[in-house]
Amino acid sequence: MNYNVNEQGYYGEFGGAYVPEILQKNVKELRENYLKIMQSPDFIAEIDQLLHDYAGRPTPLYFAKRLSEEVGAKVYLKREDLCHTGAHKINNALGQILLARRMGKTRIVAETGAGQHGVATATVCALMNMECVVYMGETDVNRQFLNVQRMKMLGAKVVPVISGNKTLKDATNEAIRDWCCNPQNTFYIIGSVVGPHPYPDIVAKFQSVISEEIKKQLKEKEGRENPDYLIACVGGGSNAAGTFYHYLQNEEVKLYEAEAAGLGIDTDMTAATIHLGKEGVLHGSRTLIMQTPDGQIVEPYSISAGLDYPGIGPMHANLARMGRAKVFAITDKQAMDAALRLTRLEGIIPAIESSHALAILAEAKFKPSDVIVVTVSGRGDKDMNTYSKYFEGQF
Amino acid sequence: MDRIKRLFDSKKNEKILSVYFTAGFPKKDSTVDVIKALSDGGVDMIEIGIPFSDPMADGPVIQQSSQKALDNGMTQNLLFEQLKDIRKVTDIPLILMGYINTAMQFGFENLCKKAVEVGIDGFIIPDIPLEEYSSQYKPIVEKYGLKFILLITPETPEERIRKIDSASSGFIYMVSSASTTGAQNSFSEDKQRYFKKIADMNLKNPTLVGFGVSNKATFDAACEHSRGAIIGSAFIRALEEQPTVQDAVKSLISKL
16 A cells, blocks of 8 residues: 555545646646655755754654653654754755755745744745745734744744634635745745645655654664554644654554544534544645535634644545544643643653644553654643643642 | 527627626625626626635635625525526526535535526636546536636646636636736736737637726726626625625726
């Protein structure tokens, strides 16, 4: 079974490139050139050097001893939280801006929800001296003040989006509209494995450095490349795509993903897209989407600002459909408990997104001999307000 | 009866005016009133927008009208209910314009079936690209005898324009510029060159220009090298500003 994208841009029945005609030329140029560019020796040399010297790779694969004792299995943490800017998002932002330069584009647009991808994009634009416009829902602008300030200090223009629900999906609509209006000079740096083909594949490939490193590091530590389980959270699904990438065809490695159940999948305050979504087209790709029976997109809810996206990367829709990945719906409470547990056992405050992945450790059954790798996609600094409010009085 | 063909055949020496509005806007039940007012006002063709929560090809005016229509409680079932006697009201071509996601949830074939039942002539769905249309949707559209209008833009290469012309039926929607929908005050010489280039290609389908047509200057410029023009946002704005739908139509026509 091939779990990668096919030549038509589909993962099984999911994916494709449903974009307005004005963007067809751009998307075609990207489709015809991305592999050639990304495989060229000078591109590989440049991205490798930046990932190493600038982003701080390889990130450690850390054996979490005390957590392992609690779980009753060998738990390793892939420390993407230690990347420059605080999350795995920088891997993709660096890759795409180099791609944009080689495609001759001079202006960058991006969408952001919690602000992590916006910060990563603003960072690489500062580094490469490129104009940067970040679209961010007005609601998110207000609740992610610190990241807005970071983007501004980095020289990006942050445009608050007032359409729709004023969150990530609306910011994405607005970034696509900007791209429609400026197709000649503008490159859209998408932050997750979503959007029209070839974006899901581009982002997955730039994030695949995560699983490439896991293979090497696990070999050194355990004498084998393959863990029994890989665990990651999915909003759009970029860190999970990177964590799984080099293991996709290797069916003996079990893939577990955590999506945000919010207050529970039997409530309407949830973001569990794979559990509850129906097939449709959002942001240029055919995938599972949270929507009404009449096809209006529903605004999802999660305590984590990075997981409340109403769609899911087409790769993940397919992994779930084919039974290759097992998808857990993790509630706010399960995630927050897992965050506190990791913090107290290992002295690592994870991003709330990552806490959803960590919560699977308490939900699934493992054997003492199992080797598990959990990707800690980001650090929790940005979430301190939410954590302190949630645990009020407990510290 | 092919109303679209009849329109283009009968107006060989006149310019065609097609107007877009969003179903369920400004009020849930104004759909039929708006169609009647436009038809009575002398408009040649009407595009009925199916509201969608995430209309990525539309500018702010049409986005807001869609949101308002949804807030009003507009749905696809309700639209077909409203349109059930529409052929007693007007005989001009009526086209449904919307996005693929709502069509998928309604069921694409079901959409075609219902459209034929009420007397709709065709569809414009801007996020169904040529390739997906040809491989997945064209056989269904043709089975029901409907037209499917594809778009071309200043970014579309000549070879692709030929393919679009070959797959498209009824007419071709010529997008004036790299933009989302919304009013512009004038059309530059660049646009005129692009319109002329397309006219000189002698396509099988007639073309209408849309995006940015809002007044006499842009309407005349759009028509110079095409069979007519499509107005959307400017009419939505008139519906917002004028006390009645009849006044909105009058206001629009007076500007042309």
